[in-house]
Amino acid sequence: MTLASQSVFEYANLSAGEAYYRLETFSPEGGEVRSSLNIPVGSRALRGRIEIDTWIVAGVNDPLIDPPPPKILAFLRKTAPRARRIAGICTGGFVLAAAGLLEQRRATTHWFYGREMQKRYPGIRVEDDRIYIVDGPIWTSAGMTAGLDLALAMVEKDLGAAIARSVAHKLVMHQRRAGGQSQHSEMLDLAPKSDRIQNALNYARQNLHSTLTVEELAGRVHLSPRQFSRVFTLETGQSPAKAIEGLRLEAARLMIEQSRHPLDVIARETGFRDRRHLREAFVRGFGIAPQAVRREARMEGTEGPGATPAISR
Incomplete structure (x- = not known):
């Protein structure tokens, strides 16, 4: 390593x-x-x-x-x-x-x-x-x-x-x-076994700004909503709603860490109603407020060049 x-x-x-x-x-x-x-x-x-x-x-x-x-x-x-x-x-x-x-x-x-x-x-x-x-x-x-x-x-x-x-x-x-x-990727953690559910998740990840109902996802992979929910839960161990929220949180966290967009914009782009809804889901999912994650990311990037080091391992 x-x-x-x-x-x-x-x-x-x-x-x-x-x-x-x-x-x-x-x-x-x-x-x-x-x-x-x-x-x-x-x-x-x-x-x-x-x-x-x-x-x-x-x-x-x-x-x-x-x-x-x-x-x-x-x-x-x-x-x-x-x-x-x-x-x-x-x-x-x-x-x-x-x-x-x-x-x-x-x-x-x-x-x-x-x-x-x-x-x-x-x-x-x-x-x-x-x-x-x-x-x-x-x-x-x-x-x-x-x-x-x-x-x-x-x-x-x-x-x-x-x-x-x-x-x-x-x-x-x-x-x-x-x-x-x-350290974890939501998509890797879900690990669906079939192409149908994988395709539904890929579609969801590319369209997090939209509502993403079970009916919409089921229609994309040519299953009835009932069949889709049953197969999705069987393959991933999560309900579609919980999995989609996980994808939204992962995307929101990346935007918070890597961009300067206001939280209102991030909430809208990742499918949350508003910044309050984003904050509630964030604290529930990560145990930390979005503002704290942004502060930490900014602190990591504020230090400038230092003396010439001799790296050893």
């Missing part, structure tokens, strides 16, 4: 036209180490005083049975005060937690391990439904592709939005998923 994120910094150098980032890979003893796919990777030993701007810590496939080596924990505790920032990608957050770096901070990890992190480290405010979280100098992300979002956010902070957009374009990435965005 950290090897994938290195591409973000590589292309940031290419887009900037200079070697802004210098990448190094470290391991406790140095030398050749093996990835989870048994790919050999050269590394530098964690010895002596190492001055690094940014540490990015990799995770393991199962942090519950693969505890981090004591040497890494001791090194992170000693090094943390000297680094500008430290990040844990995916289950790398468990390494930061074991080193005591996440105490009294907000953090995230892969959704599958979120509850276990909270159980093991009650002093951490675990938000296991976030793409990534920045709490002061500590960055944590969800699984695999979220590490790319975290790396792209670092590039945007260091080099600005234009360079980040260039990198995202070259890597065929969305520019960029905000940290507060949910």
